[in-house]
Amino acid sequence: DAGVIQSPRHEVTEMGQEVTLRCKPISGHDYLFWYRQTMMRGLELLIYFNNNVPIDDSGMPEDRFSAKMPNASFSTLKIQPSEPRDSAVYFCASTPARFSPLHFGNGTRLTVT
Amino acid sequence: DAKTTQPNSMESNEEEPVHLPCNHSTISGTDYIHWYRQLPSQGPEYVIHGLTSNVNNRMASLAIAEDRKSSTLILHRATLRDAAVYYCILRDGRGGGADGLTFGKGTHLIIQP
Numbered sequence: 435d436a437g438v439i440q441s442p443r444h445e446v447t448e449m450g451q452e453v454t455l456r457c458k459p460i461s462g463h464d465y466l467f468w469y470r471q472t473m474m475r476g477l478e479l480l481i482y483f484n485n486n487v488p489i490d491d492s493g494m495p496e497d498r499f500s501a502k503m504p505n506a507s508f509s510t511l512k513i514q515p516s517e518p519r520d521s522a523v524y525f526c527a528s529t530p531a532r533f534s535p536l537h538f539g540n541g542t543r544l545t546v547t
Numbered sequence: 548d549a550k551t552t553q554p555n556s557m558e559s560n561e562e563e564p565v566h567l568p569c570n571h572s573t574i575s576g577t578d579y580i581h582w583y584r585q586l587p588s589q590g591p592e593y594v595i596h597g598l599t600s601n602v603n604n605r606m607a608s609l610a611i612a613e614d615r616k617s618s619t620l621i622l623h624r625a626t627l628r629d630a631a632v633y634y635c636i637l638r639d640g641r642g643g644g645a646d647g648l649t650f651g652k653g654t655h656l657i658i659q660p
Contacts, residue, residue, distance in 0.1 A: 438590075465646065467647050469647075476650055476651070476652055477591070477650035479647040479648070479649070482646060482647050484646075489646070490646075490647075525590045525591075527590070527591075532646055533579075533638070533640065535581075535593035535596070536583075536591070536593065536647075536648060537593070538589075538590030538591050538592065539590050540588070540589055540590050541589075541590050
């Protein structure tokens with residue numbers, strides 16, 4: 435089991451550019467979560483999916499952020515246009531059932547200059 | 548969501564037991580107590596969880612007070628690899644609220660060789 439796979443591991447981009455972060459959950463996991471971590475705000479839940487359907491996106495900061503899950507093995511988090519305040523580590527997590535432990539990826543460190 | 552209170556940091560010596568406290572005085576009867584940890588440059592990792600009884604697994608033990616208003620994560624013999632931020636999280640077993648985890652600031656555990 436390779437665990438939750440995120441790519442890229444690091445992303446540096448200029449303000450105004452589009453950024454796409456990718457996540458491959460563990461096979462058979464029906465829930466997928468996107469988190470953001472900063473020094474100031476800690477770990478924040480952005481959005482989560484159940485069976486590829488977005489369930490709660492109340493944590494998405496603004497319309498510049500969007501997330502999709504076109505199939506059970508792939509999800510993207512897109513920021514368009516990016517801003518310096520979006521700089522953070524973005525984590526993806528998956529779990530097989532509603533109350534099971536979450537399995538996190540190693541994150542994507544995003545730097546927007 | 549019911550909140551938890553943890554010390555900002557703790558220090559311990561290698562090969563000694565570590566007791567990480569967590570207060571959750573507003574816990575409800577259906578809240579499970581979960582512990583995760585985050586090693587440097589990695590995503591959070593599940594450690595253990597429980598409802599009322601003490602729990603043991605290969606990583607740690609969880610001691611839950613009789614009134615459930617506090618709990619303690621016990622690392623029986625700390626190693627340098629246990630240096631991490633430890634998060635104590637309440638999760639409603641009825642499914643109330645978002646299915647994701649709400650992380651606080653956690654306890655930064657420092658292990659001295």
